[in-house]
């Protein structure tokens with residue numbers, strides 16, 4: 001059986017080239033830019049005023065106060081057409097074009113205006129309150145590096161430059177299928193021997209939170225030929241197929257054989273971990289396939305540790321898992337056959353963050369994830385002393401909820 005590390009490496013080795021798509025910038029928030037953006041224009045685009053006041057020639061202000069005659073106005077959007085001569089001033093608004101001939105702006109607070117004359121009371125220096133064309137950057141300068149995650153502050157820059165479309169990495173299309181003839185919708189009445197499908201909702205939402213485009217989300221009975229047919233169909237629709245259930249050794253566990261029949265080659269089956277031992281990973285020319293174990297906790301942990309990072313990487317997020325360094329609140333002795341993805345709660349004390357393993361860790365016990373904040377990877381045989389630090393992997397979507 002391969003290790004968690006080996007499984008991860010085999011997955012990375014099978015990742016295809018990232019796909020790209022061109023989007024209107026208003027659709028691109030949170031996406032990763034697939035190319036460098038250079039300035040199409042200088043910024044500012046024209047020399048303009050930083051204040052509401054009077055545009056003047058500094059040489060007229062040698063001895064203050066001085067009186068100048070107001071010969072017009074430069075408004076934002078309506079420039080002054082003439083040339084400012086000695087002894088003249090032009091009313092100007094913030095952002096309006098600095099008129100030809102003027103070189104300095106006097107804020108209105110430093111002026112006394114009487115009809116068409118202005119008395120300038122104080123002045124700092126030549127060029128004061130003027131924003132020069134190109135002072136921020138010239139055209140051709142690099143504004144955004146390839147790989148930048150686009151947030152509102154970046155979109156402002158693109159909009160200001162008149163750049164309307166950008167190329168970003170595409171969201172992977174994901175087909176999700178849960179298997180099992182005993183598995184029924186949670187909306188249905190069920191018999192005593194049936195179970196409600198919690199994986200479909202849980203995995204589907206995790207895929208969406210990862211940024212995946214969930215193109216199919218469906219339930220399949222334990223039926224070999226139907227599974228083959230669905231996998232063949234899925235290959236044309238999906239970059240990634242996620243299945244749950246049917247990867248163990250029971251007579252009705254069809255997923256591995258069906259994947260082979262549908263043209264997938266196995267990359268690995270079984271990882272030395274608990275939960276999630278029978279995790280299955282295969283690939284065809286265009287599609288990756290994860291066969292997650294059906295136990296809800298095993299499916300969840302396989303999603304958190306393997307599928308989620310893959311979906312992120314395909315979108316250009318290289319490793320954005322949230323990790324919190326925390327201390328063991330008490331001594332922990334692990335003595336197992338498999339490495340443990342041990343679910344823990346986090347607690348903040350005066351000495352920082354502590355992790356506390358949940359008492360019940362069974363693969364069928366959903367409270368072991370619903371009551372946890374994340375997990376540590378330990379064992380198979382390992383002792384963690386009280387107050388020793390460990391990396392706690394937060395459940396990937398938890399980072400925005402104030403943990404660590």
Ligand SMILES: Nc1nc2c(c(=O)[nH]1)N[C@H]1C(S)=C(S)[C@@H](COP(=O)(O)OP(=O)(O)OC[C@H]3O[C@@H](n4cnc5c(N)ncnc54)[C@H](O)[C@@H]3O)O[C@H]1N2
Pocket residue numbers: 178179180182183195196197198199200244245246247248249250253275276277278292293294295296298363364
């Ligand atoms: N003889 C052996 N039996 C098992 C082994 C083994 O090595 N030898 N491994 C065990 C381990 S570990 C796991 S994990 C499970 C994984 O089995 P499958 O992936 O084949 O999953 P199923 O048998 O289909 O289901 C397991 C369990 O999970 C429930 N389940 C399934 N789908 C859903 C769903 N969509 N929502 C909620 N719960 C679901 C299902 O009813 C079962 O209780 O195999 C062990 N067996």
Ligand code: MOO
Pocket residue numbers: 273274275276277278293295298363
């Ligand atoms: O490995 Mo299974 O996922 O323990 O229950």
